[in-house]
Amino acid sequence: MVLHKFDLDKMILIAASDAGGVAGKPVREEDPNGELEDTVQGACVILAANKMPSASHRTKVPFLPWRSSKLKRRVSSTLAGEALAFSQAMAGVEWLQLMVRVHAPW
Numbered sequence: 001m002v003l004h005k006f007d008l009d010k011m012i013l014i015a016a017s018d019a020g021g022v023a024g025k026p027v028r029e030e031d032p033n034g035e036l037e038d039t040v041q042g043a044c045v046i047l048a049a050n051k052m053p054s055a056s057h058r059t060k061v062p063f064l065p066w067r068s069s070k071l072k073r074r075v076s077s078t079l080a081g082e083a084l085a086f087s088q089a090m091a092g093v094e095w096l097q098l099m100v101r102v103h104a105p106w
């Protein structure tokens with residue numbers, strides 16, 4: 001993994017998220033814990049850059065944290081699963097932004 005030096009005043013955090021799996025599938029009757037037969041998986045990655053990447057301009061964009069886990073709630077639709085994965089990504093961006101600002105040398 002290569003981490004490039006960034007000007008903290010210009011650093012942009014970028015998040016991408018996705019969710020997949022069986023959404024809204026009924027609970028199996030034989031399962032005493034009430035768990036879903038298949039669960040929805042949510043994933044997110046946070047990137048950093050000195051400027052917003054685009055198709056016409058290249059920029060160095062290293063991966064910072066990434067996460068892939070089962071969603072903590074049962075969802076009734078694919079859209080709800082995507083929204084929960086996006087919410088996890090935004091929470092990660094807010095946490096990382098706070099850590100960068102608190103520990104910045106200024």
